[in-house]
Amino acid sequence: MVNGNNVNSTSNVMTAPASKVTVATKIIDNYLVVLWKETSETSHTKCHNSTEVEVTFARTGTVTQIKGSQVDRVLFPMSQCDLGDGEVRVMSLGGNGSSEPRKANFTFEDSALVTPIVGSLELNATCDTIEATWELIDWCPYLAWFRVTLEPLGMVQTTLDFNDTSTVFEGLDAGTNYKVCVQPVDSNSVELALIICSTTNTIIPAVEDILAEAVNHTAIQISWSPSECNMSEPLRYEIEVVTCNNLTNETCTGKTFVESTTELNYTQTGLEPYTLYHVSVIAIYSSDSSYQADDFVITLPTAPYDLQAFLQDSSTIYVSWDYLDDLTENQTYDISWKLEDSDVIYSDSTTLKEYVIKGYNGTGTTLLCVSVTLDVTTSLPECNEFQLYYLEDDFGLILGLMLGIPLIIFAIGLVLARVFKVQLVDVFPGV
Numbered sequence: 001m002v003n004g005n006n007v008n009s010t011s012n013v014m015t016a017p018a019s020k021v022t023v024a025t026k027i028i029d030n031y032l033v034v035l036w037k038e039t040s041e042t043s044h045t046k047c048h049n050s051t052e053v054e055v056t057f058a059r060t061g062t063v064t065q066i067k068g069s070q071v072d073r074v075l076f077p078m079s080q081c082d083l084g085d086g087e088v089r090v091m092s093l094g095g096n097g098s099s100e101p102r103k104a105n106f107t108f109e110d111s112a113l114v115t116p117i118v119g120s121l122e123l124n125a126t127c128d129t130i131e132a133t134w135e136l137i138d139w140c141p142y143l144a145w146f147r148v149t150l151e152p153l154g155m156v157q158t159t160l161d162f163n164d165t166s167t168v169f170e171g172l173d174a175g176t177n178y179k180v181c182v183q184p185v186d187s188n189s190v191e192l193a194l195i196i197c198s199t200t201n202t203i204i205p206a207v208e209d210i211l212a213e214a215v216n217h218t219a220i221q222i223s224w225s226p227s228e229c230n231m232s233e234p235l236r237y238e239i240e241v242v243t244c245n246n247l248t249n250e251t252c253t254g255k256t257f258v259e260s261t262t263e264l265n266y267t268q269t270g271l272e273p274y275t276l277y278h279v280s281v282i283a284i285y286s287s288d289s290s291y292q293a294d295d296f297v298i299t300l301p302t303a304p305y306d307l308q309a310f311l312q313d314s315s316t317i318y319v320s321w322d323y324l325d326d327l328t329e330n331q332t333y334d335i336s337w338k339l340e341d342s343d344v345i346y347s348d349s350t351t352l353k354e355y356v357i358k359g360y361n362g363t364g365t366t367l368l369c370v371s372v373t374l375d376v377t378t379s380l381p382e383c384n385e386f387q388l389y390y391l392e393d394d395f396g397l398i399l400g401l402m403l404g405i406p407l408i409i410f411a412i413g414l415v416l417a418r419v420f421k422v423q424l425v426d427v428f429p430g431v
Helices: 041-049 393-422
Strands: 022-028 030-035 046-055 059-070 073-077 084-094 102-108 118-125 130-136 146-149 155-158 168-169 177-185 196-202 209-215 220-225 236-244 246-248 251-253 256-263 265-268 276-284 290-298 307-313 316-322 332-338 344-350 354-358 365-374 381-388
Touching: 022 393, 030 046, 030 084, 030 102, 041 046, 041 393, 059 073, 059 118, 084 246, 118 196, 130 146, 130 177, 155 168, 209 276, 209 290, 220 236, 220 290, 236 251, 236 265, 236 290, 251 276, 256 265, 307 365, 307 381, 316 332, 332 354, 344 354
Parallel strands: none
Antiparallel strands: 022 030, 030 073, 046 059, 046 084, 084 102, 118 130, 130 168, 146 155, 146 177, 177 196, 209 220, 220 265, 236 256, 236 276, 246 251, 276 290, 307 316, 316 354, 332 344, 332 365, 365 381
């Protein structure tokens, strides 16, 4: 008896099971699922031994699995190498032949659940180079090497093999945006998986570590380090200090100071107290190219002045000072004091222009300092040393001196009168 569509038999009598009724495909996560439906004919069941499933992927070739007659589906794991359109052929095997294949098509597109071949593309840029490094996450037997492109220059580099996961582009322009893409390919340079790209800028050869600090209420000091780029030394550095009367999008407008130097630091004087300034250091090269680095700084407030102190009593010091303006919210005076022959420094704050130190028991010099803090900026301290005495403590000594000195002089006169045999009236007229 001959059953099915016999296409592969060497005997005189060709027997084979019937073709599948239907074949379907479904992609779940990173698996291709092939399903089929058998005929219900009894003769087919007796003749059917196994099922052969042949899957041809768009880029990675053909894979075959054979399953028993009781199985109606099979799973094929997929990677990014399998992206694209493919075809499925399912045949029933039995007797001494095979059925006509039942076909189905599928399209595999990338999804978040599919493990990428290339991931974690990192770019490390200098002034004239970009190093691209990536991670080989998945692998397929068709992967040969990587094609790396650099745009907008159109430069292309290929790695030695798939284990080589880095490359370097050299001779680039400073301060320029570049796009680097990595494409897995097979031995025929056919693209295997989705391309991965990233962008970066080569470094601008401006000065580094720029730091602007307030020296006092009218001066700032600016320091910096030269660029680490492999370029010629700058001809000079141009320093621009702009008063921030108006600040918009980190751009200041106001009185401007411009100076040049070949040193790595500069001090700008003649500024206003407690004022915001925008500082720029511009490196100027022989090619007339220039690169700028920026910072902001606030000059210190003016320090308090006319610092005074005296003892109200033997254990209380009254301290006072003057200032240009009255304080507002978040503004305070900071006072500190230190007694002679002591390493302890006491401190406190107040919003008044006076302060009372209680529990004083010193007898020598007292160092007093007062500064003002406006928001987060503190002035230089105004300091003075005071020799403090309380008169009541020395009243007995003073009274003794007032009474004792005339008596001492009178006694000296008597002694001189006896020694030189003179009359008392000659020493003290009117006596």
